[in-house]
Amino acid sequence: MSIELKGVNKSYGETRALRDVTLTFGDNKIIGLLGRNGAGKTTMLKVISGLIFTDGGEVTVDGERAVENDKALGKMYLMSEETYYPGGMKIRDVFKWSKRFYPDFDEGYAARLAAEFGLNQKKNVRSLSTGYLSIFKLIVALSVNTPYLFLDEPVLGLDANHRELFYRLLLEKYAEKPSTIVISTHLIEEIAALIEHVVIIKNGEILRDEPREDLLREGYTVAGAAALVDAYSENRRKIGEDSLGGLKTVYLLGPPDDVPAGLEVSGLDLQKLFIRLTNS
């Protein structure tokens, strides 16, 4: 049970958005798909969902070719940054049609989420603000109950309260009915605790594809008095630092060794590692 990309290429004119991408989205995991702007995240998700075609390579869903395959396409749902629902359609009608297209769509759950987020189901899609448009699409995504769910910038325009509510609901849903959820976002700090697996894409190529814990084991964080931290980090591979008054935090690659007393050692920050890995 997995979605596999084998040697997938995609170009837009001179720009190569995906370069020979081979990747597997395994069974029942929350996966973070991370990359800088224009790295190829959205292109990858659109290729998988059949919205656009590859220039080469193939995508399979549970062993079946995904392209133009209703059965394979029916096993996944893409919450896209763009809105493909008709602007004049009411939210409640979108829920009804979603039920027809995805038999496992839970209309009752969608209605409950709409109430919890304060989304008026009588409104047209076109009349929603950016934040509520994201909320509306998130509700459909959370209610659709497909084995594979792709969320492309799911919290775009959401305030902190709604973002927190979404993360809670996502975890509840995952705990209740595990599925493969791929989240593509720039808010790495916010999803760092949610994801079990990380895929980092840079210039259309897969840079890293490994469990989050393995990735974070590549380095560590040291914090303490600035002079002490500087002395410790002097000959080590530093990937970032933060200072506040006389206190300093540095992010280092490699295993922690010979840490002097007075310094506090903790795990690596995913965002710092991401920045380090994806900087040109």
Place this chain on the structure above:
Amino acid sequence: MKLKQSYLYQLREHQKPIIIFYIVVMIVLPLLLVTSVTSYDGVVPMIIAEEVQGEDGATIVYESRELTPEELEEWQSVQSQFSGMDAATVIFLFVCGLAVFREQFGMLSQNGVSRKTVFRGRIAAVLTIAFGMAVIDKINLIAFKWACSLIGEDVICTSLFEQLYNSETKVRGTLTTHVYSFIFCLVSYLAAAMFGYLISLTFYRLGKAGKISVAAGVPALLFIALPIVNFYVADGKITKWAERAFDYMFGFTQSLPFHAFVTLAAMFAVFSGLCWLLMRRAVVKD
């Protein structure tokens, strides 16, 4: 396979426009009937202008002449004539075809429907809509003919088919005329709906430069280049050939409606085929 959902969704998308269309028809037609009956002044033209050969034998001139007794009798028997209800449906379905593609394609693709199933759903929906509207238009026509007959013999109501194939309808009995008229409507509606869809799909697939080229190029070719070539180079042969071909394809002169049935059905098939060729590689645009 999500064919049923694709079909139902595309059918449902037409529901509201069709209801509005028939509400307008139901309001406008009786109003036309009432106003035409009350505004008729009983004056009958005694003289008409007719196309005749000029003195040089080459030019066409218009000469006035009196109506023949037969023409006068025919004119006097008709106070008002209502026609073209089905022509309105043809235009309506063409416009619907133009309008629906982009949104439907996005919605269906968002819901995991393949292009193949979108296309099959479209064909099934168009067949259903064309058949349904042909039935409704036929019922409307019969009802309206009946209403006209209540008012008097001098108010008549005809279908597009009866207008185009007048001699055919005089030869055939009423039932046959209705059946032929129904088939004519059905294939006309199918061709119109698919032609609109084809234009919409063509523009969807084209880039900016392509859209401008087609939007400017086709009218320029048809209304500027072709008449010039026809007049200066081909000595009018192109229009004569086109007239003959058009006449044969639709069987107007010989009053052969079967020609039109076959032509319109073939147009529907060709438009559908072209739509599929355009749709199979279409991508969902932002």
